[in-house]
Amino acid sequence: MLTDRKVGEERRFFLKKLFNFLFFLASISFTLLGLIVFKPSNPKRRDYIFYSVPEDRIPNEGVKKVDIKIENLSKSFKIFLVKKDNSLIAFSPACTHLGCFVNFDINSMEFVCPCHGGRYDIEGKAVAGPPKDPLNRLPIKIENKKVYVGIKI
Ligand code: FES
Structure with missing residues (x-):
C-alpha cells in the first residue's frame, strides 16, 4: 500500500x-x-531591377554592348546583348574566372577577357583560358513590345 x-x-x-x-x-x-x-536570407539570392533597353540598343543580329545608367541609384552598368537565331540573350560582362570585364572580339566572334585570356563563345560558354563557367546570363522579359533586362543590385 x-x-x-x-x-x-x-x-x-x-x-x-x-x-x-x-x-x-x-x-x-x-x-x-x-x-x-x-x-x-539566402546570400546567393539578389534582387533585380528591370531596365528598359532602348530599341536602338538591341542588335538585329550579333552583339551590342549596352551602358545602363540607373539615375535614382546613381549607378551604371554594362551588359552585352546578343541576338542570335531570333533569340535575345543578355550577359553580364564579368568574367567568371576573377571578375574582369570581357570585351567582344568581332573577328573571332568571342568574348575575350583581358586579364588572363579567358574566352567565351557568342552564347557565353567558356571555350579557352582559366574560366570554367559560362558568362552569367541576365533575365530578360518583354512587356508591351519593350525589352527589359534584369540588373543585379
Ligand atoms: S579574370 Fe578573366 S580570365 Fe581571369
Whole structure:
C-alpha cells in the first residue's frame, strides 16, 4: 500500500517530467516559429531591377554592348546583348574566372577577357583560358513590345 508520502513523491516526479516535456515542446515550437518568422536570407539570392533597353540598343543580329545608367541609384552598368537565331540573350560582362570585364572580339566572334585570356563563345560558354563557367546570363522579359533586362543590385 502506498503511503501519502510516496504518493506525493510520485506526483512530484510525474509533474517534473511533464514540466520538462512541455518545456522541450515549447523550445522546439519557438525555434520553428523563429525560423519561419526570421527566415535567414539566402546570400546567393539578389534582387533585380528591370531596365528598359532602348530599341536602338538591341542588335538585329550579333552583339551590342549596352551602358545602363540607373539615375535614382546613381549607378551604371554594362551588359552585352546578343541576338542570335531570333533569340535575345543578355550577359553580364564579368568574367567568371576573377571578375574582369570581357570585351567582344568581332573577328573571332568571342568574348575575350583581358586579364588572363579567358574566352567565351557568342552564347557565353567558356571555350579557352582559366574560366570554367559560362558568362552569367541576365533575365530578360518583354512587356508591351519593350525589352527589359534584369540588373543585379
Ligand atoms: S579574370 Fe578573366 S580570365 Fe581571369
